[in-house]
Amino acid sequence: MTDRDGPSDRDASLFAAPPLGEQERMVEAVLFASASPVSLKELFGRLPHGSDPAAAVENLQRRYDGRGVRLVKIGDAYAFRTAPDLAFLMSRETVETRKLSRAAIETLAIIAYHQPVTRAEIEEIRGVGVSRGTIDQLLEMDWIRLGRRRMTPGRPVTFVVTETFLDHFSLESARDLPGLKELRAAGLLDNRPPPGAEPPEPSENDTQSELFDPPPPEGEPAP
Amino acid sequence: MTDRDGPSDRDASLFAAPPLGEQERMVEAVLFASASPVSLKELFGRLPHGSDPAAAVENLQRRYDGRGVRLVKIGDAYAFRTAPDLAFLMSRETVETRKLSRAAIETLAIIAYHQPVTRAEIEEIRGVGVSRGTIDQLLEMDWIRLGRRRMTPGRPVTFVVTETFLDHFSLESARDLPGLKELRAAGLLDNRPPPGAEPPEPSENDTQSELFDPPPPEGEPAP
């Protein structure tokens, strides 16, 4: 299979196939980037005329022998796969991501903008109660933690956001979050539902769109 | 991170780090499996205790030098990417990228070269308002993020480019932006106020930042 086209072949001399080492690089790149295993026939179609993908695959297979990834044959196609003995390293790849609930994201937003903030203050700002599960979820995600107790009667605990939170939202500090006026100026404050979220109830949506005409309200510190 | 524990360390002898060659295989497997860049910190967390991912990455980088896929550095993270000279083979993999408006492209370039930059500065450079949705779009693409607030009156939010941006444009860091040095040398990245300009008046926009004026409290664990 290696020398199909002799030097006498006119096409081959006009469009000489790249050297085998180069073909090997090509196969490597194609297999790496492809979303599914690639057959020899397909490789033959994609490599420059006169290439010998079978030989290139064979060389590559040897090159990856014993490495962290291997070139394996699946049916009559080829693909890179993690070496089986290293599968334990891959277990983290299988996390299912779900959008945070609206209650949780609102609670989180209030904590981020008003920290340190007590639960009573969160409820006051949101206008509805905050369920224990919401706070627990945010604590468990390590996006919020307990801050200093407030020096008022009852010494309520306060909540603040964590490094993990800053990390997730690529923020250097919670102070860098834009205020309401800035949100509006940046065009971020519109009544378009956030991507992936269910549209808000129509009644609330109506109220909101009217909110953008009057002079922008200022964010004010929580009581 | 570089000096692995000597054999005298009891923990190290019980849970000895795998040999460097083995660590290299592990890094190779993890990086190969992931489409997005993996940070050194994450590698450190995933490799067995006592491993030195930095050294492993360095060895791997040499190993892949000149191959069909290359190990590239993006910010603090690493990823395998196909060699640019083989792009012609990849037409089938090409994903149609969202067409960016001219305004968005210019805004992106200004953020990249002037970062951290405020919205007002972007508008000053372009001579026109940043339209609603331009910043939004760049944020959504994860090409820009919020930087530190500028410590000037009004404490405006700033924008900086992200690692996703670097990854997309094959840049190791923002310092590698094309023509950056020349622009700086020509003084074109200076923030030159117009002659006779009044210093910007303190905006009444500061309510939010006042929220954060007290130093953030240290969290103390709840009793």
Place this chain on the structure above:
Amino acid sequence: MTDPDLPQPGGGNVTSLEARLAAEALIVDVDGFEGPLDLLLTLSRTQKVDLRRISVLALAEQYLAFVDQAKELRIELAADYLVMAAWLAFLKSRLLLPPDPKDEGPSGEDMAAHLAFQLERLEAMRDVAAKLMGRDRLGRDVFARGEEESVARVRRTRFTASLLDLMQAYARIRTKDEFRPFVLDRGPILSMEEALARLRPLIAFAGDWTDLSAYLPDGWQTDPARRRSAMAATFAASLELVKRGQAEIQQSETFAPIRLRRKDPHD
């Protein structure tokens, strides 16, 4: 649109036909300009010189001629184009008239130099934007792993949210709050039930004597009417707690602060 009165450095080879075509193209494209600076940059190209050696005076003339022509053709120009026209007319007079020693403020030369800087900077940004877009780009020139490998072992749910979600959620709450119906606002009266409901959980923490006024709700201490009502209701509520044996109350002398503390049931 080229001004015959003004010399155009390097622009002498522009034939009148080309100039007319260029002028018409500009008119047609007026919507395509991204603001006055963009228009100025385009106009400056007709001078065919390095931006650092551009004649700002000639440029001002060109711009003003453009605006006049647009007016003649009854093209509606956005306000910022007109603001720029006014500024350039001012700049032009500064450049042409001898400087007035009594006049404060920047000189015409400084203003012209700054405009030239702005144009140069905008052009530089456009150049690098084009260079940036021409780099090896992910998904076009270089490619990531096509088939991410995931070994289905640990299935863990990870909740996530974007920065936009966060900022929009905050905006949603705060704007909603602004429009809270007036009737829902609390009046200046604190009822004893309210004070009791408030005091009951608070007193559970107060082992030490604490001034009664510390228990007034936030926002009720400053306004005298609200303060009186809150004080009365809280005092009545504290008496109720004392009656139930949940608290102790003391006052060292007439008009001295009234102090309150928790009473342990085991005492």
